[in-house]
Amino acid sequence: MPKVAVYNKEGATVGEITLSDAVFGAEVNPGLLHEVVQMYLANQRQGTSDTKTRAEVSGGGKKPWRQKGTGRARQGSIRAPQWRHGGVAFGPHPRKYGWTMPKKARRAALRQALSAKLASGELIVIDSFELEAPKTREVVSLLKNLKAEGKAFIVTAEENVNVYKSARNIPGVRANAARNLNVYEVLASGKIVLTQDAVAKVEEVLG
Incomplete structure (x- = not known):
């Protein structure tokens, strides 16, 4: 001992x-x-980091322009991830790490x-x-x-x-x-x- x-x-x-x-x-x-x-x-x-998805960002309810005939890429919402001020595609959300x-x-x-x-x-x-x-x-x-x-x-x-x-x-x-x-x-x-x-x-x- x-x-x-x-x-x-x-x-x-x-x-x-x-x-x-x-x-x-x-x-x-x-x-x-x-x-x-x-x-x-x-x-x-803590696991409290959080980002907003396109469903949580305010606005974007109206289709920006018509689907065809404008010469531009089709868009469904100005709050999609590729837009400025749009939602985050794969950002962090609250979770437990322990x-x-x-x-x-x-x-x-x-x-x-x-x-x-x-x-x-x-x-x-x-x-x-x-x-x-x-x-x-x-x-x-x-x-x-x-x-x-x-x-x-x-x-x-x-x-x-x-x-x-x-x-x-x-x-x-x-x-x-x-x-x-x-x-x-x-x-x-x-x-x-x-x-x-x-x-x-x-x-x-x-x-």
């Missing part, structure tokens, strides 16, 4: 924690991770993502991190002490509004609760910082 050091918010080692091999020691399947990330990104798409995957596969991918972070030395455990009020400089100081500047992902056991508000002001830094973890956020972050309570929560859900 993997063991990692536990740090305090000053960056000093205060102990050691043994991680669950089932959660943090999973074999990585790149194909599964890719599929889950693609699913996440597709589900973020899809779903079995919960078992999603959880397996999350275990693999966390295992990959641990294997690459990008998983950091801290004893605790609480803020009485939103203070961005506290998060900046924490990440500097842990040498986790740049892209970082802070994970708390429960939703912590103060930590979330403090982290969102820093480019590349995210914060979320353990129950809201997803594969994309884990893989997209450079370092992932978990509190000890968050580790226990993750192991409870994924173990």
Whole structure:
């Protein structure tokens, strides 16, 4: 079972924690991770783009000119796609881009993502991190002490509004609760910082 050091918010080692091999020691399947990330990104798409067809554009009820005898090409409506201000022939319409995957596969991918972070030395455990009020400089100081500047992902056991508000002001830094973890956020972050309570929560859900 993997063991990692536990740090305090000053960056000093205060102990050691043994991680669950089932959660943090999973074999990585790149194909599964890719599929889950693609699913996440597709589900973020709004799919609200819309264009009007010739049936939806106003006007064009009258035939522009008679069918024969003018020498010009036959036309049935000035709102046909080839006309200026006409409808769009094959434009986008509202649709859903997302899809779903079995919960078992999603959880397996999350275990693999966390295992990959641990294997690459990008998983950091801290004893605790609480803020009485939103203070961005506290998060900046924490990440500097842990040498986790740049892209970082802070994970708390429960939703912590103060930590979330403090982290969102820093480019590349995210914060979320353990129950809201997803594969994309884990893989997209450079370092992932978990509190000890968050580790226990993750192991409870994924173990």
